């Protein structure tokens with residue numbers, strides 16, 4: 564059976580690094596993003612580590628994720644409450660006082676009952692989810708009329724990874740949104756909600772700018788995902804982090820082959836001679852499918868031979884167990900994608916073992 568080992572030591576290291584960089588004296592500003600099964604790492608396992616580290620605020624994808632970790636945090640925001648809708652779960656979630664529902668449109672404001680906690684999403688230039696700044700007044704009118712609790716006003720800066728001025732333009736736009744929100748909250752006598760806009764790379768870039776703003780205009784939270792998992796995906800020089808997940812697979816069978824023997828589908832790999840073994844993880848388990856032309860090695864330095872199969876991979880090794888990766892950067896590079904995508908695909912049924 565394959566398994567994903569989660570390093571509590573690396574998690575703590577990443578948290579300390581994030582905290583020192585972003586808000587050494589204000590740990591309550593660091594929120595952890597646990598959506599999509601904690602980016603494939605196992606939501607309960609990572610939530611438990613976060614709870615031990617006294618992190619109080621979490622962001623999840625859907626209601627089911629929120630219900631699963633509700634006792635471990637003081638505040639949880641559900642980013643996509645409609646993504647896996649189930650009437651009974653919704654009813655249960657609405658009863659939990661520390662859950663908030665992300666609202667990305669005026670129409671969805673109308674769908675929640677009185678007293679629901681909501682986090683209002685505003686578009687600040689990414690042009691993806693959220694209401695326009697010009698709709699803020701209408702949104703607050705509805706919030707007041709329907710007696711909803713406005714817990715947060717937030718946006719997502721989509722340029723944190725890029726060396727371009729668009730990042731700063733979006734930050735300035737959110738600043739204007741915050742000013743307008745404060746003015747409207749005062750008018751409607753709604754308490755100031757929490758403001759937040761930055762994910763890992765953006766927060767690392769803009770925490771100093773944020774701290775330079777008057778207190779009431781500062782972001783109250785940084786929504787940190789990938790940095791907790793140990794990756795820095797930005798073009799900028801940022802603190803070194805340590806990947807927390809290592810994927811292990813166990814041997815299924817072994818053959819001693821002559822030099823030049825071909826292996827697997829269409830025989831695209833030829834051995835140099837020696838032991839070749841198959842191991843129990845494949846693309847059916849969510850590991851991307853290695854194919855001809857790709858050169859990837861296990862953490863021990865054994866070559867993983869293309870093509871990968873649905874339930875197994877062949878490796879130039881006869882070790883009983885191999886570490887398929889302890890850092891997905893090489894996989895991300897080979898597949899021309901980002902670490903997020905490789906990690907998030909690992910099936911939830913692969914056991915997660917925290918060490």
Ligand SMILES: *Cc1c(COP(=O)(O)O)cnc(C)c1O
Pocket residue numbers: 596598642719761762763764786787788789790
């Ligand atoms: C995924 C997500 C984040 C976290 O992004 P990272 O780059 O992983 O830090 C923050 N905010 C929102 C709204 C997200 O969807």
